[in-house]
Each structure stands twice: as C-alpha cells, then as structure tokens.
Amino acid sequence: MDKPIDAPTGVPGEKPSGKPTFAYIHFAACSGCEISFLDNFEKLLEIMDMVDIRYMTLINDNTEFPKADIVFVDGAPCLQSAESVEELKKARENAGYLVSWGGCSTTSTINNFARGGQAPQPQHESFPPIKRLVKVDAFVPGSPPGPEMAYNVIRAFVKGDTDYLKYLTSYSVGGWACGCDLIKDIVENALCIGCGACAFACPTRAIEMVLGRPCINWERCVKCGACYAQCPRSFQPVPLMDRMMEEL
Template sequence: MFYSRDFDDDFKLKIGFFHFSSCSGCQISFLDMFEDAVEVLDAVELVYSNMLTKKEEIPEMNVAFVEGAFCLEDKRHTELAREIVEKTQMIVTVGGCASFGGVRRFSVGGQAPQPAHQSFVPITEVEILRPKIKYAIPGCPPNPSLLYNFMLALLEVNEEFLQPFEYMVLTKDASGFDVIKEVVSKGLCVGCGTCVTACPSGALTFNQTYNKPMFEASFCVHCGSCLGACPQSFKPYPQPVYF
C-alpha cells in the first residue's frame, strides 16, 4: 500500500472509477460525495470515469474504485479487468454488486440478468483482480458521507477506520443473517437499531419486545449495509466458548 506521508506537498492521489454490471448508483453516490469534499479536492485527481471523463485509454493511477458485478460471458469485462490490474496500484470495490454480488448475483429487486448474460460474480471473486483488492465498501448504494469519510481515511492513512473495509473483502454472505449470526447470536447486540436504518430493502426490522433486529431473507439484496453500519461488528472480541 502507498502511504501519503511518503509524498511531497504537490502530490495528488490519482483515482479512477470503473463500471461493470450495475445500475451506476454507486458511481452517482461517489460523485455526490464531491459536493462536500472541497477540502480534499486539492489532494485528489480524478483521472478516469465513464461519466466525467472522455478518455478512451485508461491512465495509470493509485486507486481504482470499481462498481458492479463481473459478467463471466462478457469479453469486455475480462479486457477491462486486465487493464485495471495493469494500470492501478490498489482496487477498492464499491457497493454490494462489486463487493458481494448483490442484486446481480441473486436477481433480487426486479434486476434479473439479461438472457445472454447469466453468470455474475462480485469483483472480489475475480481471480486476476483479487491480489490488488484492498478494501470493499458496502451499500446499495453506499452513502456519499461514507464514501467521503473513506476517502479522508485513505488520504490520512487512518488504518483503524479502514480496517473494517479490509475485513469486508473476505465477507461472503453480507446479509442480515451475518448480523444475526455474528452479533445478535453472540450476545453483542446493544439494540441500537442502526442495522435496521441502514438496510435499503426492509429486510431487517426491529423487535420492540426484545430490542433486537429481525431478519427476512427474502427481502435481502446482500449489499452488506447492515453489517457495515453495526457498531458491534468487526471488533476484536474473543469468540464465545460454549459448554
């Protein structure tokens, strides 16, 4: 990983945003983030975006933010993946589709794949990209404020803030079931309801009687928002021992 303290005052972090198969909502959130990010614009240079730049060739960059699922039948996806690997130092997957498969993998929410394109996998499972994937940002789409704080942490090398996003790369389910299994079932839930408010699909509801979240799997779009928002997740608690 590069470190900002190794650069001179004139250094600008060169970033690009790449689109695979998705609704482009993550990139829109990314662009919305810049409305409140005036203070970091002098330290960041957007060198590639299919929405904002007209460059046909992909330039070299420090960080590639990638949204959308990878289509196994689409040769253009393979070509783009190879070029990203060649041109960037680090990859950050943005949103549920790129990080965990999301609606593209589970065909949830009326976004079924096209007949000719049936096999979608998250970017985190594409073998040629995996060595350069450092962080995964959950959400469907991620909140612009989350993206802004992530960008600040990246520039400041705030490893404590970035660590959960590093763990997210290895997360497989990224659903409300993770909250139930990893937080509620282990007695770590404090009943704050943050996971419920973070859920974009209503898959999590709050049980007022027990002060705990309840999960309806059929509504889940596997975006990871709930697990990423939970203040009790990604903490180095000792695993419980059952007798």
C-alpha cells in the same frame, strides 16, 4: 493533462510527485453508487483538490484506463464476458490501491439473482463479487454507500490514516452477505446490543427491530451486506481500543 505516473504507490499516505491519481470504473450495476459519489456536492470539490481524477465516465472524457494510485470499482463484472473480466484485471494491474465501491462489487447484491429464474436460454450469466477475480485492498459495502464514505476513504488514503482504513481492509462477510450472517454471527453469539444500526443501514427496509433484536424479511433482502458492515459488534479494532484505554 499531465502524463499518468509510471507506477502507482498503492500505499496510503505515500504521495507520488504531485497529487495522487484517481480512477473510477463501472461494471454491471444501477449507477446508484456513482451518483452517490457525486452527491458529495461541495465536498466533491475538496476530493478534486486531494486527487487528480484521471478516469470517471460521468465527469471526464478519457477513454483509456490509466495507471492510478487509487481506483474505485463499482458494479459486478459478467463472468461470461471475457471483455469485462479482462477490464477488471487491467484495473487491478493499473491500480495501486483498489477499492470495492458499493454492494454490487463487494457482495454482488441484486446480481446474485441473475442466476436461475429466467426464461430458458443457451446460458445464464453470473456476476460475482470482484474479490473472487482479483485482489481487493478495501471494501465499502452498501447499496449505495453514503456520499460521505467516498470523501472519507479518499481523505484517509491521502492522509495515511490506516486506522480508518483498517476495518474496510479486513471487511469480509461470510456466507451470502445477507441478514442470515447478521443472525448467525451477531445475534446467536449474544453480541447484539439492540442499537438498530443494521435496520437503519438496510436500503430495502428488510430489517425490523423486534424486542431489541433484528428480524429479517427475506423477500426484501438483496444481500448487500450493509447491515453486517454497520453493526458495531461485527468488528472490534483491538489495537485501537487498547490505545484508547491507555489514554484514559
């Protein structure tokens, strides 16, 4: 295998000599996001043609985390584990473009419930979203995200499709990244169009459309942020819309 590049570019579309390099690092999570990545089947071969996969525990034997042009971070690091925190910081240092892949790394999701409710013990562990510890370049929420998102993000990075990456770059869920954000930001501001995209995106079926509006089952909500991310009214790419209007 070739020697890793000296310094990642971190710029979509700017290729180093040879193929852009890719790494995938995994923290506390169920591994569903990693399996979803591999569920691309024949498109996984296209991904391997687009990038040189230098580190991913399920498909290669590398033990040292290398420098890479694009790095996917899956899962939430344990705040009480110095090893996990240092590993995340090292990934940020070695990454040109860092992608928060999946709900656990983006919003912490089910890991939010790791605080409190346990049997008495000397200390409780917490698993924050990675954006609280390092700078993140793009967010792909969902528990797990669809397999096609891995292909689309890597392809957009390699091709320099900044219009596609723009939403993922600016993604920022407020509050607890749960259905309450959807109600507060979208429904209560009269932005909901009743399309049902939020209900379709919910991995735990916590959202039911009632009279054309989302109704949240709070006991099922795992705070993954998928509903907010899939809502077409949660983000309006104004420059892109302006260009589309000019072309009409």
